[in-house]
Amino acid sequence: MTERVVRRRAAAVLLAVAVGLTAFAGCSGTDEEDPTAPGTTTAPAPRPTAGTPPRPPEEGACYALSFRQALAPTTTRKPTPCGGPHTSETYAVGTLDTVVDGHLLAVDSDRVQEQVADRCPDALAPFLGGDQADLRLSMIRPVWFTPSLAQSDRGADWYRCDVVVIAGDMELAEPDGSLQGALDEDEVRDRYAMCGTAAPDDEDFERVICAAEHSWRAIQVVPYEPGSYPGEETVRDRLTEPCENAGLDVADDPLDYEWGYEYPTEEQWEMGQTWGLCWAPD
Numbered sequence: 001m002t003e004r005v006v007r008r009r010a011a012a013v014l015l016a017v018a019v020g021l022t023a024f025a026g027c028s029g030t031d032e033e034d035p036t037a038p039g040t041t042t043a044p045a046p047r048p049t050a051g052t053p054p055r056p057p058e059e060g061a062c063y064a065l066s067f068r069q070a071l072a073p074t075t076t077r078k079p080t081p082c083g084g085p086h087t088s089e090t091y092a093v094g095t096l097d098t099v100v101d102g103h104l105l106a107v108d109s110d111r112v113q114e115q116v117a118d119r120c121p122d123a124l125a126p127f128l129g130g131d132q133a134d135l136r137l138s139m140i141r142p143v144w145f146t147p148s149l150a151q152s153d154r155g156a157d158w159y160r161c162d163v164v165v166i167a168g169d170m171e172l173a174e175p176d177g178s179l180q181g182a183l184d185e186d187e188v189r190d191r192y193a194m195c196g197t198a199a200p201d202d203e204d205f206e207r208v209i210c211a212a213e214h215s216w217r218a219i220q221v222v223p224y225e226p227g228s229y230p231g232e233e234t235v236r237d238r239l240t241e242p243c244e245n246a247g248l249d250v251a252d253d254p255l256d257y258e259w260g261y262e263y264p265t266e267e268q269w270e271m272g273q274t275w276g277l278c279w280a281p282d
Contacts, residue, residue, distance in 0.1 A: 053155030054147070059093050060178075062086035063162070067170045070162070073108065074148045087172040088143065089179055092123040092161040096146065107152040120144040120161035127163065130183025133221045136275060138192050139166045139209045140179065165192050168208040194218040200260050200279050210282075216260070217282035220246040223275045235263040235276065243278035250280050257281075 062082035069075060070088060080086050096112055098105045105112050124142045125135060143164055147156035165173035173192070182188045195214035197206040208214055222242050224235060239261040247259025260279035 053157075054151050056156070056158035057090055057093055057145075057160045059090055061090045063088045063090075065162075065164070065172065067166075067172050070143045070164050070172060073113075073146060074151075075145050082178060085174050087174055088162040088164045089175070090160055091127040091163050091180070092120065094119060094159050094161075096157045096159055098152075098157060107146050107149060107156075113146070116144045116146060116159045116161075119159070123161055124163060127180055128183045129181045130189065134183045134189060136221045137194055137218050137277075138183065138189065139173075139194050139207070140164070140182065140192055141166060165209065166207075168212060169206050173209060173211075194277075195282060196279065199258070199281075200262055215281060216279050218277045219250060219280050220278040221275050222261075222278060226274065229266040229269040232263070232265075235269075236261075239263055239276045239278065243276075246278040247280045 058079075060082070061079040063075075063077050064080050064086050065075070065077060065088045069077065082089065096107065097115060098107065098112055100111065120142045124140075125132065128135060128140060141164055143162050145160045145162070146152075147158065163179050165175060165179070167173035179188075182192065191209065191211040193210040195208055195210040195212070195218070196216040197208060197214055198204045199216055205216075210217060220242065222239050224230070224238060229235075243259050243261040247257055248254060251257035258281055261276055262279070263276040264273045
């Protein structure tokens with residue numbers, strides 16, 4: 001009897017979310033254009049000063065933001081034509097609820113910022129189309145902005161949700177046009193899908209869009225049961241069977257293939273990432 005060795009490699013690594021997943025949507029940091037980006041406080045804000053409030057942003061507007069600017073809580077960038085080079089697109093604009101029990105909260109207070117952190121991600125999926133797995137397997141992410149303290153003092157009470165595509169490490173892609181319905185289109189979904197320059201356990205691994213040069217692809221999302229973090233061993237073991245099967249499904253040779261997975265840390269779990277990813281050579 002002739003036997004063949006089945007070579008199967010599990011890439012067990014921590015899920016690096018800084019450039020592609022939950023942590024990116026936190027919108028922390030400092031806008032390069034705005035040296036007065038606010039901190040966080042729950043102290044009541046002063047009453048708006050007299051004068052006309054600044055005009056709120058408009059849905060459908062596009063902007064040429066750097067990676068760092070996209071992470072900032074406020075922005076001073078002006079819109080740019082969506083038919084030209086741009087890196088972000090405003091897909092939702094809403095009104096902040098800044099009054100609680102008769103007190104006017106600061107625009108940078110935790111309670112106000114949490115409103116936006118809930119609303120913008122919720123509004124992204126209907127804008128993009130596709131399903132939840134399509135979004136999680138893509139490099140498309142939401143970012144959001146609120147008025148500066150000075151703008152808030154003048155009566156500004158808006159929030160702005162933008163969609164961006166992470167092209168690679170600290171780099172945003174420049175879409176050709178609007179991303180509305182992007183995940184309903186096979187070509188666009190594949191272009192902005194999540195790929196890697198190497199296996200996810202390789203020291204040279206970098207998460208990139210699949211339109212860029214790559215050698216591995218994220219191929220399946222594995223959700224966990226809701227609840228508290230079950231521990232690293234449990235979240236890792238949960239991925240073994242589904243990711244091995246997913247790797248087999250896309251393998252050219254069912255007797256000689258590789259597969260990998262990523263799982264969330266406890267901190268990432270608490271930020272809302274309660275799923276793992278399966279990877280395979282592409």
